[in-house]
Amino acid sequence: MTPAQTGDETMTEPTPGPWELTETDDGKTPELWISGLEIDSDSAPTGWPQQICQMARLTKAEDEVRANAHLIAAAPDLLAACEHAARSEHHPACEHTHPSKCSCHVEKARAAIARAKMEE
Numbered sequence: 001m002t003p004a005q006t007g008d009e010t011m012t013e014p015t016p017g018p019w020e021l022t023e024t025d026d027g028k029t030p031e032l033w034i035s036g037l038e039i040d041s042d043s044a045p046t047g048w049p050q051q052i053c054q055m056a057r058l059t060k061a062e063d064e065v066r067a068n069a070h071l072i073a074a075a076p077d078l079l080a081a082c083e084h085a086a087r088s089e090h091h092p093a094c095e096h097t098h099p100s101k102c103s104c105h106v107e108k109a110r111a112a113i114a115r116a117k118m119e120e
Contacts, residue, residue, distance in 0.1 A: 014116075015039060017076025019052055021069055031056045032069040036076075079116050085109040 015036040022033045031054055038050040055069050086109040113119075 013043075014076070014079075015050055015052060017080070019073045019076055021073040030062070032065065034069060034073045075116070079113065082109040082112045082116075086113055
């Protein structure tokens, strides 16, 4: 993770994408690994892999663990898509009476961004 200066506080940024999913199986405990590229102090990729997440298939069904791992690996792309959607105008069919009560894609994208960036 890389620090980004915002006002008086330091906010941690996630490892930039893309993230990749790899599987290992030692015959005992199959695992799924999600990794991205390590970032140096100047926020530049070093070219070295950095582990984001490790998931062992111990208690969940193998297909469910694999589906969760794919979702986690797609997180940087999903965040980028939400940030793009949040810049658009409200949907013409949106019938909100107040912006905070809007349920169209723009507000859903903004809420997802806030959650992903630990702002909620």
